[in-house]
Amino acid sequence: MKEKEYADVLNSDIQSAEGSLCGKDSVCRECESFSYPLMEQFLSLQGEGFNTGKAAYFIRLAGCNVRCDFCDVKQSWNVADRPLASVGSIVDNARKHNALNAVVTGGEPLLYDLNPLTRALKAEGICTWLETSASKPLSGIWDWICISPKTKRPPLEENMIYADELKVVISDESDFSFAELYASKTKRDCMLYLQAEWESEKKVMKSIIDYIEHHPIWRLSLQTHKYLDIR
Numbered sequence: 001m002k003e004k005e006y007a008d009v010l011n012s013d014i015q016s017a018e019g020s021l022c023g024k025d026s027v028c029r030e031c032e033s034f035s036y037p038l039m040e041q042f043l044s045l046q047g048e049g050f051n052t053g054k055a056a057y058f059i060r061l062a063g064c065n066v067r068c069d070f071c072d073v074k075q076s077w078n079v080a081d082r083p084l085a086s087v088g089s090i091v092d093n094a095r096k097h098n099a100l101n102a103v104v105t106g107g108e109p110l111l112y113d114l115n116p117l118t119r120a121l122k123a124e125g126i127c128t129w130l131e132t133s134a135s136k137p138l139s140g141i142w143d144w145i146c147i148s149p150k151t152k153r154p155p156l157e158e159n160m161i162y163a164d165e166l167k168v169v170i171s172d173e174s175d176f177s178f179a180e181l182y183a184s185k186t187k188r189d190c191m192l193y194l195q196a197e198w199e200s201e202k203k204v205m206k207s208i209i210d211y212i213e214h215h216p217i218w219r220l221s222l223q224t225h226k227y228l229d230i231r
C-alpha cells in the first residue's frame with residue numbers, strides 16, 4: 001500500500017531507474033546494478049531524533065539542492081568528485097556490518113530514485129530510514145521517514161503526510177513559526193522535534209526549552225553524536 005502511494009508521487013523531476021519498479025518480491029538485476037553518487041557509508045549510532053541511540057548503517061548520497069547556510073556536511077554538495085556505488089555493493093557492505101537499520105541521507109537523497117536501493121535493503125531484512133528535506137518528490141520504500149524542512153527550499157506539500165518524524169532546526173526565534181507551519185501539515189501521530197542548529201546552540205537552547213515547556217507536543221532532539229564525537 002505504502003509503496004503504491006510512493007509510486008504515485010514520483011514524477012520526472014527525479015533521476016529515473018529503468019526496471020526499478022519491477023514489481024518482483026526479490027531484487028532484479030537492474031535494481032542491483034543501479035548506482036548512486038556516494039559520499040560515505042559507515043556503521044554508527046543514530047545520533048538525533050526519534051531513533052537516537054540505535055545502531056544504523058549510514059548511506060550518505062552526494063548532491064544537495066537546498067544548500068543551507070548552516071549545513072554541517074557541505075562536502076556532500078559536490079557530486080562530480082564522488083564515485084558511483086552500485087546498489088549491490090552498498091547492500092553488501094551493509095550486510096557485512098550486520099546492519100539492522102539503514103539511514104539514507106545526504107546531501108538530499110531524494111535527488112535520486114530510491115526505489116532500487118530501498119527495495120534491495122528490505123530484501124535483506126534491513127529497515128530503511130530516510131532523512132530528507134522533502135523538497136523533491138518522494139521515492140523508495142520506507143520504514144521511517146524523517147522530514148527536516150528547510151526555509152531555503154521548503155518541502156513539497158504532498159510529501160508531508162508521509163513524515164513519521166518532523167525535525168526542525170532552530171537557529172533563531174523566527175524558526176518556531178516555521179516549525180508550527182510544517183507541523184500543521186503532518187499526520188496526527190507524526191513525532192515532532194526541535195533541534196538547535198549546532199553553531200547557535202548556546203544562543204537558542206534556552207528558547208527551545210522554554211518553547212517546548214509551553215508547547216508540549218514538541219520534543220527536544222539533541223545531536224548526541226556530536227557530544228560523543230562519533231560520526
Ligand code: SF4
Nearest residue numbers: 064066067068071107
Ligand atoms: S538540506 Fe541537509 S545536506 Fe542539504 S544543505 Fe541543508 S543541511 Fe546540508
